[in-house]
Amino acid sequence: MKKNLVTGGSGFLGSHLCRRLLDRGDEVLCVDNFFTGDKSNILDLIGNPRFELLRHDVTFPLYVEVDEIYNLACPASPLHYQFDPVQTTKTSVHGAINMLGLAKRVKATIMQASTSEIYGDPEMHPQAEYYWGKVNPIGPRSCYDEGKRCAETLFFDYHRQHGLDIKVVRIFNTYGPGMHPGDGRVMSNFIVQALRGENITIYGDGTQSRSFCYVDDMVEAFLLMMQTGKGFTGPINLGNPEEFTVVELAEKVLAVTGSTSRLVYKRLPDDDPRQRCPDISLARERLGWKPNVDLDEGLRETVRYFRKILSC
Numbered sequence: 637m638k639k640n641l642v643t644g645g646s647g648f649l650g651s652h653l654c655r656r657l658l659d660r661g662d663e664v665l666c667v668d669n670f671f672t673g674d675k676s677n678i679l680d681l682i683g684n685p686r687f688e689l690l691r692h693d694v695t696f697p698l699y700v701e702v703d704e705i706y707n708l709a710c711p712a713s714p715l716h717y718q719f720d721p722v723q724t725t726k727t728s729v730h731g732a733i734n735m736l737g738l739a740k741r742v743k744a745t746i747m748q749a750s751t752s753e754i755y756g757d758p759e760m761h762p763q764a765e766y767y768w769g770k771v772n773p774i775g776p777r778s779c780y781d782e783g784k785r786c787a788e789t790l791f792f793d794y795h796r797q798h799g800l801d802i803k804v805v806r807i808f809n810t811y812g813p814g815m816h817p818g819d820g821r822v823m824s825n826f827i828v829q830a831l832r833g834e835n836i837t838i839y840g841d842g843t844q845s846r847s848f849c850y851v852d853d854m855v856e857a858f859l860l861m862m863q864t865g866k867g868f869t870g871p872i873n874l875g876n877p878e879e880f881t882v883v884e885l886a887e888k889v890l891a892v893t894g895s896t897s898r899l900v901y902k903r904l905p906d907d908d909p910r911q912r913c914p915d916i917s918l919a920r921e922r923l924g925w926k927p928n929v930d931l932d933e934g935l936r937e938t939v940r941y942f943r944k945i946l947s948c
């Protein structure tokens with residue numbers, strides 16, 4: 637039985653990952669400081685003898701014994717990561733150093749939840765792993781983008797310098813049940829607004845694009861990546877290559893919810909990337925993976941979840 641550490645385990649992706657690891661019979665140590673995570677995400681896991689929950693901030697050292705580490709701790713939505721930007725950088729950088737130090741001591745394989753944001757506002761489309769990105773180092777998104785870039789640097793230096801078995805995944809926008817309704821991301825905002833009959837807030841003219849991956853597909857890819865041999869480090873893009881503009885997403889949400897909400901246009905946030913779409917050739921080749929859930933199906937599941945938690 638493998639012992640897995642999931643940092644950020646009570647967050648959106650982390651809670652799904654904990655559940656999948658327990659389902660396959662593993663032990664899970666979930667570490668979270670509950671900044672954006674919520675105990676309600678993992679309520680069903682508490683009481684499982686193979687599940688352990690520890691309130692801890694990864695910017696401080698952690699001494700535990702584990703076989704595999706999934707380092708997901710970090711707020712992911714712009715609203716949350718810009719709330720305390722210094723803490724965001726610390727979480728990515730000090731958190732990575734501590735988790736890498738831990739992995740080195742216990743000889744664990746360690747996976748980093750990196751992000752498409754490391755490509756910034758990309759000049760290459762779709763984005764492939766060899767593209768180095770176009771990132772503003774001093775803007776409001778930099779705490780997240782540069783923090784995650786520095787974490788990747790640390791992962792590769794621990795790999796080269798100390799021979800650590802690392803896995804770096806670059807996650808593109810992921811959605812699904814378990815998202816926080818007040819998270820501020822486009823998917824949760826639009827669904828909540830549609831269900832409450834409020835205006836749908838389009839930032840800018842809504843022609844910017846994103847690609848949306850359903851959470852089950854993403855977690856499947858995490859598990860496949862962790863199983864790859866020691867020589868394979870990534871970075872590897874994980875996401876759904878089907879691309880939609882923000883207005884197209886709004887229209888799909890209206891169709892699935894049956895809502896009559898109006899679209900209203902708001903100021904585009906600074907440094908908001910124009911286009912975002914993963915080239916997943918590497919994931920297809922090395923993991924034999926591609927997303928299976930399309931946006932319509934994923935939206936139906938996600939809307940069902942939001943209806944339940946909002947009681948509407």
Ligand code: NAD
Nearest residue numbers: 644647648649669671672673693694709710712807809810
């Ligand atoms: P989330 O905000 O739901 O989860 C993050 C979790 O980390 C929360 O439970 C939070 O409380 C915890 N956390 C934050 N700072 C911490 C700290 N210092 N110590 C311990 N725990 C801390 O976000 P998510 O969508 O589940 O994202 C998980 C990871 O995946 C993040 O690292 C994020 O950057 C990455 N990612 C997510 C997406 C996406 O679309 N969801 C895209 C790219 C990358």
Ligand code: UDP
Nearest residue numbers: 696697698699700733734735737738740741
């Ligand atoms: N660390 C940790 N848990 C461990 C081992 C290390 O949190 O089980 C932290 C430790 O506090 C250190 C960091 O990881 O600051 C980096 O450890 P490493 O051994 O790479 O460097 P050093 O201890 O030499 O600074």
Ligand code: UDP
Nearest residue numbers: 714820821822823825837838839844882908
């Ligand atoms: N967005 C929007 N309305 C919202 C929230 C977000 O139009 O209520 C836009 C945002 O400006 C961006 C896209 O949707 O262009 C995706 O935003 P999100 O915060 O979900 O993720 P990220 O920018 O990190 O990809």
